Amino acid sequence: MATSLDLEEQEQLDQLKHFWRTYGNLITWTITLCLAAYAGWMGWQWWQRDQAAKAGGMFGELDRAVQVGDLGRSAKVFADLQERFPSTTYAAQGALLTARLQFDKGQVDAARGTLGWAAEKGVDAEYRTVAKLRLAGVLMDQKKYDEALAQLAGDLPEAFAALAADRRGDIRLAQGKRDEAIAAYQQAFKAMEPTADYRRLVEAKLVSLGAAPTGGASAVAAASAGGTKP
Template sequence: MATSLDLQEQEQLDALKAFWNQYGNLITWLLIAVLAAYGGWNGWQWYQRDQAAKAAAMADELDRAAQAGDAARAGRIAADLRERFPGTAFAAQGALEAARVQHDKGQADAARASLAWAA
């Protein structure tokens, strides 16, 4: 059988209810905002890691094309890196690598264009 609350417990419960009625909506929205910010931050970090991994994979493919001496393929991969990941170091490094391979294969104009983009 449930016992009735004594006067002090009833006053504490009433004070808690009054506090929640006054600030409950604010607390709830603040909690939602904090959780949304946390979720957004984690989503952004995941996106950055995903983009870096994709750019690194393309840079590895460019390195393989450069080692094989395939200037046309290296140029296409470098152009794709410039288009998809223009603000990364991989794009600039890829342009330099493509320019080196193109220069070695006697494609001076293509090498100059790659170097101009990197600069």
């Protein structure tokens, strides 16, 4: 009986050795690759957190500089943020903050360049779209109407469709193209929620152009129906 068991165990051992000789290297490499991939993923996660923490610290410094109107300091911190952490949300947010201060301080060309970077390099579509809307306004003020309209062309996130249409209306009106301005404002008006405060501003633009909205409740009427004074 013992001999029978010994032979069976020996056979199983021989089968195991054969299996390992055949597939051992493959198994070893597979395990090694899995461990390497896991280590790489963990390293990437750590690097991402480290980058975000450092970028967040720089953004806080930038925000403080903007709050006190320190144009030189804010521009320097943003330049560092832009160079070291361009793929973070903090870089896009920093661009918007810096551009606003630059514009307020009369450095319109600098603001245009900062917004142009955010519009092209922003980490996600929302930040890029906000930058495009603001850049379109700066270009409109500089009477660069075609460039301004180009910022609003193409596919934009649906949430910004109404604001983009409103900005197109402003540009068309600045060009003296009244009918096209009205069409853009009407598009913006229809796309906004009836109770949105900004919708009343668009309605006021249409009224001033002799094209008060018809065929439905106006923003003012909707607000009144909800108990809000116009």
